[in-house]
Structures are given as C-alpha cells and as structure tokens.
Amino acid sequence: MSLYVKFIWFTFATMLASSFISFFGMNTYYHQYLKAENNDKNLAIATSITEYLEGVSPDKIEATLHMLGDVGYQLYVTDGNTVTRYGGEFRDESIDEADIQDVLQGDIFNGIRDLPRETFVTGFFANKLENSVGVPLKLSGENHALFLRPDIKLLFQELHLLFGGLAVGIILLSFIGMLLVARLLIQPITKLTEATEKMGTESFDVPLSINRKDEIGRLADQFVTMRNRIEQSTLKRKEFVHNVSHDIQSPLHTIQSYLSLLQKNGSNKEEKKQYAAIIQEETTRLSLLANQLLTLASFDKKAIDLVEEIAVDEQVRDILSRLRYAFDEKELGVSAQLEAVKVKGNALLLQTVWENLLTNAIKYSEIGGEIELQLSSTATDVSIKVRDDGIGMTAEETSRAFDRFYRADQARVRSVKGSGLGLAIVKEVVELHKGTIEIQSVPKVGTTVQVKLPTR
Amino acid sequence: MTTWILAVDDDLHMLNFVSTELRHSGYEVIEAGSGEQALVCLNSKKVDLAIVDVMMPGIDGFELTRILRKDYDLPVILLTARHHIEDKERGFLAGSDDYLVKPFDSKELMYRVKAILRRYDHPVEDTLTIGSLTIDFKSYEVRSDQGILLIPLKEFELLALLASKPRQVLSRDLMIERIWGIDFQGDEQTVNVHIKRLRQRLERFAPDVQIITVRGVGYKLEGNP
Numbered sequence: 001m002s003l004y005v006k007f008i009w010f011t012f013a014t015m016l017a018s019s020f021i022s023f024f025g026m027n028t029y030y031h032q033y034l035k036a037e038n039n040d041k042n043l044a045i046a047t048s049i050t051e052y053l054e055g056v057s058p059d060k061i062e063a064t065l066h067m068l069g070d071v072g073y074q075l076y077v078t079d080g081n082t083v084t085r086y087g088g089e090f091r092d093e094s095i096d097e098a099d100i101q102d103v104l105q106g107d108i109f110n111g112i113r114d115l116p117r118e119t120f121v122t123g124f125f126a127n128k129l130e131n132s133v134g135v136p137l138k139l140s141g142e143n144h145a146l147f148l149r150p151d152i153k154l155l156f157q158e159l160h161l162l163f164g165g166l167a168v169g170i171i172l173l174s175f176i177g178m179l180l181v182a183r184l185l186i187q188p189i190t191k192l193t194e195a196t197e198k199m200g201t202e203s204f205d206v207p208l209s210i211n212r213k214d215e216i217g218r219l220a221d222q223f224v225t226m227r228n229r230i231e232q233s234t235l236k237r238k239e240f241v242h243n244v245s246h247d248i249q250s251p252l253h254t255i256q257s258y259l260s261l262l263q264k265n266g267s268n269k270e271e272k273k274q275y276a277a278i279i280q281e282e283t284t285r286l287s288l289l290a291n292q293l294l295t296l297a298s299f300d301k302k303a304i305d306l307v308e309e310i311a312v313d314e315q316v317r318d319i320l321s322r323l324r325y326a327f328d329e330k331e332l333g334v335s336a337q338l339e340a341v342k343v344k345g346n347a348l349l350l351q352t353v354w355e356n357l358l359t360n361a362i363k364y365s366e367i368g369g370e371i372e373l374q375l376s377s378t379a380t381d382v383s384i385k386v387r388d389d390g391i392g393m394t395a396e397e398t399s400r401a402f403d404r405f406y407r408a409d410q411a412r413v414r415s416v417k418g419s420g421l422g423l424a425i426v427k428e429v430v431e432l433h434k435g436t437i438e439i440q441s442v443p444k445v446g447t448t449v450q451v452k453l454p455t456r
Numbered sequence: 457m458t459t460w461i462l463a464v465d466d467d468l469h470m471l472n473f474v475s476t477e478l479r480h481s482g483y484e485v486i487e488a489g490s491g492e493q494a495l496v497c498l499n500s501k502k503v504d505l506a507i508v509d510v511m512m513p514g515i516d517g518f519e520l521t522r523i524l525r526k527d528y529d530l531p532v533i534l535l536t537a538r539h540h541i542e543d544k545e546r547g548f549l550a551g552s553d554d555y556l557v558k559p560f561d562s563k564e565l566m567y568r569v570k571a572i573l574r575r576y577d578h579p580v581e582d583t584l585t586i587g588s589l590t591i592d593f594k595s596y597e598v599r600s601d602q603g604i605l606l607i608p609l610k611e612f613e614l615l616a617l618l619a620s621k622p623r624q625v626l627s628r629d630l631m632i633e634r635i636w637g638i639d640f641q642g643d644e645q646t647v648n649v650h651i652k653r654l655r656q657r658l659e660r661f662a663p664d665v666q667i668i669t670v671r672g673v674g675y676k677l678e679g680n681p
Contacts, residue, residue: 333605333657
C-alpha cells in the first residue's frame with residue numbers, strides 16, 4: 001500500500017473514531033447532567049403555561065394553545081379519552097397509560113429526566129412523547145394532562161444546516177490538507193528512493209534537490225554525505241584491489257618464469273639453487289601480503305574491541321625472541337630498554353605494530369648494524385622508539401612511507417622483500433588506539449620511528 | 457655423536473618439511489604422525505629433543521608435551537597456529553621450552569633447535585657477571601642497567617668466552633677453535649671483525665666493561681667494579 005493510500009485511510013479512520021468518541025462522550029454528559037436541567041427548564045415553562053391557561057377565559061384557551069404550538073412547542077393535551085395536538089408532531093407517541101393517568105390525578109411527569117439512555121441515540125433530540133414533561137391542567141373543571149417539549153426541528157432547523165455544513169467542510173478540507181501534506185512528505189522520499197536505487201548500481205551523481213530544515217531535510221543531507229563517503233571508499237577500494245592484484249600478479253609471474261627455467265635442462269646446479277631461492281623469496285612475499293591483507297580486513301569488522309589490558313613490554317620481548325634468528329642472520333645487535341608498561345587496546349593488532357616496526361628495522365639495517373628499542377612512559381602516554389642505523393630514507397620517501405603500497409626500497413634495495421602495506425597498517429592500528437606515529441630518517445644514518453599511545 | 461630429534465605432526469607435508477630441514481642441518485629425525493605413535497617410538501629410541509604440533513587428533517600437543525616433560529625429561533618445541541596467543545601460555549604451562557608460530561621460516565626453527573640443545577648441553581651455570589654486565593646462558597641475553605642486549609650468537613659466545621676468564625689474555629687461535637671450530641676456514645680477520653663489533657656494542661651498553669687488545673697476543677675482558 002502506498003503512503004498516499006495509508007494517509008487517506010488514516011485520516012478517515014481518525015475522523016470516524018473521533019466522531020464516535022465525542023458523540024459518545026457528549027451523550028453521556030447529557031444523560032448524566034444536562035437532561036435533569038433540561039427537564040426542570042421545560043417543567044417550569046409547562047407550569048407557567050398551565051397557570052396562565054387556568055386563569056384565562058375558556059374561549060381563549062384554544063387560541064393560546066395554537067399560538068404556543070406556533071412559537072415552537074409541541075403540545076399533547078388529553079383528558080384520558082381524546083387527544084388534542086398543537087405545534088410540531090411527536091414522531092413517537094407511545095407512552096405508558098399509567099403515566100397519563102398519574103398526570104390526570106395531579107402528578108408531574110418528568111419524561112425528559114427519566115428517558116432511558118440508549119447508546120447511539122441522543123437523548124436531547126429524541127422526538128418522543130416519552131421525552132417530554134407532563135403537568136396536570138384543569139380546563140373548565142375537567143382534569144387534563146398537558147405534555148410538552150420544545151419543537152427542536154422548528155427551532156434549530158438552520159442550526160442543523162450550519163452544523164452539517166461545518167462538519168462536511170471540516171472533513172473535506174482535512175482530507176485535502178492531509179493529501180497536500182502527504183505529497184510534501186512523500187515527494188522527497190520518492191526522490192531519495194530513486195537516488196538510493198541508482199546508488200545500488202554504483203552511480204553516485206543523481207542530483208538530489210531537497211532543501212528542507214526538518215527531519216527529512218536532515219535525512220537528505222545525511223544521505224548526500226553518506227553517498228559521497230561511499231563513492232570515495234568505492235574509488236579507494238577499486239584502487240586498492242588494483243594494487244593488490246598487481247602485487248599478487250608480479251610475484252606469481254616471477255615464480256612462473258623461474259619454474260619454467262627450472263624445468264628446462266641445461267642450467268647447472270648452482271643456477272637451479274638460485275632459481276629456487278628466488279621462488280622461495282617470492283612465495284614468502286605472497287604469504288606476507290596475505291597476512292597483511294587479513295589484518296587490514298579485520299579493521300573492516302565494525303567494532304574492534306580495545307579493551308584488553310596489554311603488557312607492552314612482554315609483547316615486545318615475545319617478538320624479540322621470535323625475531324632472534326632474523327637478527328642473527330644479519331648479525332645485528334639489539335639493545336632494548338623495556339619499562340613495564342600497560343596500555344588498553346587490541347593485543348593482536350598492537351603485536352602487528354611492533355612486529356612491523358622491528359622487521360622494518362631489520363630490513364633496512366646493514367650487516368652487523370644496531371637496533372635500539374626504547375619503551376618508556378609518562379603520566380599520559382606510553383612511547384616506543386625503534387631506532388636503526390641502516391640505510392635511512394630521504395624526506396620525500398619519509399613523507400610517503402605511510403601510503404599503502406609505497407616502497408622506499410623499490411629502486412635502491414631490490415633484495416628487500418615487502419608488500420608496502422606494513423607501515424600503512426601500523427598507522428591505522430596506532431590511530432585506532434588514538435596514538436601517534438612519527439618517522440625521522442636520514443639517508444645512510446638511519447631511521448627512528450616513535451609510536452605514542454595514550455594510557456587514558 | 458648424532459643428535460636425535462622426534463618430530464610429531466598429523467599434517468604429513470609439514471612433518472616432511474620439518475624433518476627434511478632437520479636432516480639437512482645434520483640431525484637424525486624420527487617422524488610420528490600422532491601423539492600415540494610418538495610415544496611408541498620413544499620406547500625403542502632415545503631422543504634429545506621433540507618438536508610437537510599443537511593441533512592433533514587423539515593426544516594433542518599440550519598433553520604430549522606434558523608426558524614428554526614428565527616421563528622422559530625431553531625438551532619440547534611447540535608449533536602453534538598464528539593468532540592463538542593462549543596456545544603459547546598453555547604450552548609453557550605444559551612445560552614446553554619454546555614455541556614457534558606457523559608459518560615459520562626454516563631458519564627460525566633451526567635457530568631454536570640449536571639454542572635449546574646448547575642450553576641442555578651445558579647446564580653448568582645460568583648466568584655470569586662482569587662489571588655491570590650479566591650474561592644469561594638460558595635466554596642468550598646480555599643485561600645491564602641499560603636493559604637487554606641481544607647480540608648474534610657468535611658474538612655472544614665470544615663475550616661468554618672472554619667473560620669466563622676475566623682479565624686473562626685469550627689468543628685469537630683459541631677463540632677460533634672454541635667458537636668457530638677446528639675446521640674453520642676463515643682467518644683471524646673474522647675474529648677482529650667480531651671483536652670490533654662487540655666492542656662498539658659494549659661501549660654504548662656497558663661502558664665499564666672493555667675489551668682490551670693485547671698486541672701480538674689476543675684480547676682480554678676487563679670490567680671495572
């Protein structure tokens with residue numbers, strides 16, 4: 001069901017329900033409080049009429065009753081046998097015979113007050129003989145009963161029309177108003193829907209001219225912001241996939257080439273060994289890349305909990321022991337000053353950070369070099385400094401070091417293997433922990449990387 | 457004397473890789489495809505070290521480590537899958553000496569094997585102190601008030617040798633024989649390079665400990681009290 005139809009139904013139902021409820025309420029109020037008052041009012045009128053009639057000369061009685069009928073009263077006069085009516089007619093003249101007899105005996109009939117309550121009938125408008133007041137009346141010595149009620153039809157005919165017109169007007173105009181409002185509300189939603197559908201097929205340029213200050217305006221603004229962000233991340237993702245594919249493709253290509261060389265006869269044992277080493281190196285690179293991609297993918301999970309209490313010094317010691325063979329291979333000396341410090345965060349991700357910083361330091365060190373590690377803390381943060389005396393980077397290389405897939409070593413150190421993702425990941429993890437990372441590097445002197453994490 | 461190593465893994469490729477690498481490095485290897493099989497092998501052969509994979513059906517790596525430590529007093533290296541830090545803790549609780557995270561470099565494995573075998577070979581002293589330096593033979597670390605210093609194995613042995621005879625002049629020939637072995641093809645220049653590096657590292661790390669060159673004879677280590 002479209003929103004329009006829903007709006008119409010809702011308006012209709014509201015009106016119906018509110019009419020019923022107010023009618024019911026007012027009717028209850030009438031029966032509870034008003035009908036007794038109404039009864040007494042009419043009784044007073046009837047009493048003054050009888051007083052007048054009993055004092056006036058008999059030849060004028062008939063005319064007076066006619067006149068009363070003409071000015072707006074319904075009169076029903078009976079002596080027990082014959083009935084005379086003046087003014088408007090009662091729609092329903094049924095009445096208990098005993099009530100008539102009582103009035104003839106001199107009692108008063110409080111019909112308006114005693115009218116039984118019916119749910120869907122208004123007591124006030126019920127044009128029934130039962131819904132009248134009755135008073136005894138002596139005419140030329142004979143007992144009569146006079147029943148009276150105001151002639152509503154005569155008195156309020158124009159009012160009926162006015163109220164009816166008012167009601168119809170209210171209903172019609174409300175409907176039209178609701179339709180207009182619905183249109184105003186629904187139109188921007190229709191536009192948003194179209195734009196959303198287009199976005200599903202990766203077109204992000206559908207114009208969206210919704211200038212409003214209300215909730216829908218905000219929704220539209222948010223939508224545009226979101227769309228821009230998605231557009232950007234889509235572009236980024238495509239570029240990323242492109243880069244990754246290239247980085248997977250090129251080692252695979254190398255592996256294939258060297259495998260075909262290996263299969264050819266003619267190369268000597270020494271050459272074969274060299275080919276195998278190259279293949280090995282390339283597979284290591286692929287494996288590293290896969291691992292780093294997995295780490296990056298873990299960022300995409302919505303919430304990474306940063307709640308673990310991590311003993312950074314233990315973590316670093318652990319990694320040092322794991323990398324021991326690599327230090328040894330390059331005959332590096334590693335001095336470590338590790339203060340026992342703790343931070344809150346994600347253990348696995350931080351471990352990746354330390355690992356990356358250390359493997360970088362190893363990668364860019366020269367044989368017999370030195371790596372210095374310093375873990376210290378202040379009142380507000382924990383700092384870890386990794387310094388090497390390796391090949392270093394130029395200012396331009398340093399500034400691009402955090403770019404994904406950027407490799408400072410591309411031309412200079414062909415033997416260094418890496419995916420170019422390492423520092424990009426490090427930076428993301430550090431920023432995720434609300435920390436900072438800084439690189440200082442001088443070519444041929446070395447590089448110092450400092451990470452600071454808040455302790456909170 | 458040949459060194460026997462027991463390799464246990466239910467992944468046959470991995471098992472094959474580990475034992476091939478070990479054999480290349482001159483060790484003898486007994487292969488077992490499960491914990492149960494490993495225990496059977498141990499009945500007929502005395503081994504020096506076990507390399508055990510954590511994830512195995514039947515007796516798992518932790519359980520096997522516990523048995524190997526308790527009943528056979530064997531040093532154990534555990535192989536664990538990546539990203540299972542709790543594996544490491546459970547492994548040490550079970551008594552493993554070291555652990556390796558897959559995928560590992562074969563060089564890393566060989567380094568660990570060598571280190572553990574050495575540690576079990578000379579269980580004489582755990583540490584040696586000279587000046588502000590403490591040399592830890594268990595963890596192959598050098599410590600001072602400056603923190604920890606990790607140095608390459610050859611340099612470590614050189615330092616340990618010098619420190620074991622403080623203030624005594626040791627000849628280059630003795631050093632080559634002790635550290636590089638009698639079959640060493642290189643010359644004294646190698647010793648000089650290592651000494652030079654070691655000296656530089658100590659300068660920064662423990663200035664009170666000095667390697668002094670005794671012209672025409674060799675080197676001696678002096679630590680100021």
